[in-house]
Amino acid sequence: MKPFEYKRPSSLEEACTMLAAQDGRVKALAGGTDLLVQMKQGGLELDALVSLRDVPGLDALHLEEDGSLIMGSATPLGAIENSPDVRRAFPGIAEAASFVGSMQVRSRATVGGNLCNAAPSADTAPILIACGSTAVITDGQADRTVLLEDFFSGPGQTVLGPGELLRAIVVPPVPETGFAKYCKSFRSAMDCCTVGVAVYSDFVPGSAVVRDLRLALGAVAPTPIRARAAEAMLVGQELDEALTDRASLEAVADALPISDLRASAAYRKVLVEVLSRRALTAARAWAERGAVA
Amino acid sequence: MKQELLITVNGDEHHLLVDTRRTLLDVLRDDLGLTGTKNGCGAGECGACTVLLDGEPVNSCLTLAHEAAGRDVLTIEGLSSGGVLHPVQQAFVSQGAIQCGFCTPGMVMTTKALLDRNPDPTREEILAGLRGNLCRCTGYVKIVEAVEVAQCLLAEEELV
Numbered sequence: 001m002k003p004f005e006y007k008r009p010s011s012l013e014e015a016c017t018m019l020a021a022q023d024g025r026v027k028a029l030a031g032g033t034d035l036l037v038q039m040k041q042g043g044l045e046l047d048a049l050v051s052l053r054d055v056p057g058l059d060a061l062h063l064e065e066d067g068s069l070i071m072g073s074a075t076p077l078g079a080i081e082n083s084p085d086v087r088r089a090f091p092g093i094a095e096a097a098s099f100v101g102s103m104q105v106r107s108r109a110t111v112g113g114n115l116c117n118a119a120p121s122a123d124t125a126p127i128l129i130a131c132g133s134t135a136v137i138t139d140g141q142a143d144r145t146v147l148l149e150d151f152f153s154g155p156g157q158t159v160l161g162p163g164e165l166l167r168a169i170v171v172p173p174v175p176e177t178g179f180a181k182y183c184k185s186f187r188s189a190m191d192c193c194t195v196g197v198a199v200y201s202d203f204v205p206g207s208a209v210v211r212d213l214r215l216a217l218g219a220v221a222p223t224p225i226r227a228r229a230a231e232a233m234l235v236g237q238e239l240d241e242a243l244t245d246r247a248s249l250e251a252v253a254d255a256l257p258i259s260d261l262r263a264s265a266a267y268r269k270v271l272v273e274v275l276s277r278r279a280l281t282a283a284r285a286w287a288e289r290g291a292v293a
Numbered sequence: 294m295k296q297e298l299l300i301t302v303n304g305d306e307h308h309l310l311v312d313t314r315r316t317l318l319d320v321l322r323d324d325l326g327l328t329g330t331k332n333g334c335g336a337g338e339c340g341a342c343t344v345l346l347d348g349e350p351v352n353s354c355l356t357l358a359h360e361a362a363g364r365d366v367l368t369i370e371g372l373s374s375g376g377v378l379h380p381v382q383q384a385f386v387s388q389g390a391i392q393c394g395f396c397t398p399g400m401v402m403t404t405k406a407l408l409d410r411n412p413d414p415t416r417e418e419i420l421a422g423l424r425g426n427l428c429r430c431t432g433y434v435k436i437v438e439a440v441e442v443a444q445c446l447l448a449e450e451e452l453v
């Protein structure tokens with residue numbers, strides 16, 4: 001590693017000022033589980049790291065009165081996975097967090113780091129997009145918000161400008177008639193997803209009729225994406241086995257996978273169909289059990 | 294670029310001058326001579342470098358030393374007290390869950406963290422808890438049994 005400056009600001013304003021100062025050669029340091037690997041093995045060279053450790057409020061994790069979930073960007077995935085509030089109100093998010101790496105990795109790895117690293121395969125992205133989450137971005141002075149699905153602009157790239165930080169993720173409340181789940185395919189338990197598919201579905205009470213639905217795909221395009229064609233096919237319809245099959249096949253239409261060391265493009269397309277079917281089948285089973293689990 | 298670092302390891306405070314690039318693992322092994330913590334992969338994959346940071350298990354190879362400033366670090370050397378092995382250590386010894394021993398400090402620290410959090414894990418939960426720890430020798434069966442024995446030893450301790 002080349003020498004770098006290590007800074008540990010104690011306010012958001014200070015952190016953003018430091019990030020704005022050294023064009024491109026400075027990065028925020030959250031858990032470091034992506035950055036340290038990139039610096040040790042990937043040849044990433046920086047002039048400075050700005051540690052978020054002592055910036056107050058960035059690890060806040062709480063439910064608002066209206067039922068929405070606020071996750072400070074520097075909340076460790078382990079804290080999300082183990083939070084009684086998240087497990088009760090957003091079990092699909094707790095489960096997706098638990099799929100990342102190992103217990104040791106999740107003690108340090110943060111949700112903001114997972115999203116800002118912007119790997120197409122980031123495991124928290126599909127479920128948070130499917131749940132309709134918003135990214136709260138700050139320049140240290142004022143906040144702006146973007147839908148999380150619009151946060152990514154390419155592999156390793158986000159809409160964050162110089163001197164901007166992801167401050168928090170806000171997940172809207174899931175109604176009693178709503179269900180969310182992330183299905184991940186991986187080669188080993190310690191690996192990012194080969195393909196990941198998340199579903200959020202809201203049903204007409206007492207039925208399997210889809211009122212609102214989002215299907216998000218990871219690792220099949222330059223950024224996490226929504227499978228809009230499949231979504232359009234599902235909204236307003238009764239989710240039965242035949243429709244599940246058709247929509248799962250349709251989800252492949254939105255996928256533009258590449259071949260890499262984890263899988264070929266053709267295999268990824270098959271995985272999109274399989275995992276979409278798995279996610280939609282789980283949603284259907286949940287609705288048929290009389291929802292409100 | 295060296296910066297001052299105040300860090301508590303196994304209850305002892307250390308005031309050091311540490312290059313910003315060094316990891317917690319580097320400082321433990323090279324500056325403090327605590328070589329029980331092992332350097333396997335240096336990339337978060339093997340768990341040999343696991344220590345507890347304010348009670349949380351972390352890969353010390355991916356944690357910059359300065360990120361641990363002012364925090365409490367527990368390493369394998371700090372686990373036994375007065376020459377008496379910690380129940381997790383006892384369990385690994387009695388079950389023969391150690392062959393070459395390279396992975397053992399990490400396995401033991403991870404097990405401690407797992408049982409601190411969940412004193413009564415199922416076998417599945419044990420496997421999930423240990424998924425960041427690799428062993429090239431044992432085939433894991435005895436390690437999982439050792440965790441189960443440690444679970445019993447700790448539960449008995451609770452009763453006393």
Ligand SMILES: Cc1cc2nc3c(=O)[nH]c(=O)nc-3n(C[C@H](O)[C@H](O)[C@H](O)COP(=O)(O)OP(=O)(O)OC[C@H]3O[C@@H](n4cnc5c(N)ncnc54)[C@H](O)[C@@H]3O)c2cc1C
Pocket residue numbers: 027028029030031032033034035036037052073074077099100101102105108109110111112113114115116117121122123124160164165166167189190191192193336337338
């Ligand atoms: C062994 C191992 C296994 C892994 N397994 C998985 C896996 O199964 N699934 C998976 O998705 N990932 C996995 N990862 C990758 C990594 O752990 C996650 O992406 C993690 O969530 C990154 O978070 P971090 O806090 O460590 O990020 P850091 O490394 O600290 O930061 C990552 C990037 O985000 C930027 N950043 C961080 N926070 C902010 C912020 N608030 N605002 C702006 N920019 C910010 C940093 O500047 C950097 O560019 C694994 C990593 C390892 C080492």
Ligand code: FES
Pocket residue numbers: 331332333334335336337338339340341342343352353354355
């Ligand atoms: S040396 Fe840290 S995980 Fe392998």
Ligand code: FES
Pocket residue numbers: 390391392393394395396397427428429430431
């Ligand atoms: S005992 Fe040799 S690596 Fe585990």
